[in-house]
Amino acid sequence: MKFHKNVSVDCQKMLIKELKEYEKTFTDMTREEKHLLHMWVRNGNSPYDNGDYVCDDSGYPMDYVSTLRFWADIQEYYDSLSEEEQREFRGETVHEPIEIPERSDDVFFIPEDLKKKVESEVLL
Numbered sequence: 001m002k003f004h005k006n007v008s009v010d011c012q013k014m015l016i017k018e019l020k021e022y023e024k025t026f027t028d029m030t031r032e033e034k035h036l037l038h039m040w041v042r043n044g045n046s047p048y049d050n051g052d053y054v055c056d057d058s059g060y061p062m063d064y065v066s067t068l069r070f071w072a073d074i075q076e077y078y079d080s081l082s083e084e085e086q087r088e089f090r091g092e093t094v095h096e097p098i099e100i101p102e103r104s105d106d107v108f109f110i111p112e113d114l115k116k117k118v119e120s121e122v123l124l
Helices: 009-025 031-042 064-080 083-089 112-122
Strands: none
Touching (some): 009 031
């Protein structure tokens, strides 16, 4: 495996060892997952980590292939949504306009002494 030039020899040895261990636990890796994993490790990253800082339900960082699968599941879910549901998922929900009542002096009452104090401090 050819590493990025900035990855030290000691780090390369450690990463190769981790990669061999890791590949033993993921026997069902697809060819694409394996290719992406090797590219990830070549750049000096551990297979037990992910660049998106995605964590599992217990709060620990997910490994690389599990993170790839997680994002694939999210994409599949997103693609199954209607356009309106996708907008809502992205936080673009269009809300009905709020009707603002016309100005009325009895809507919000400010005591006269407070009003004069604020005006004198602000309008100096």
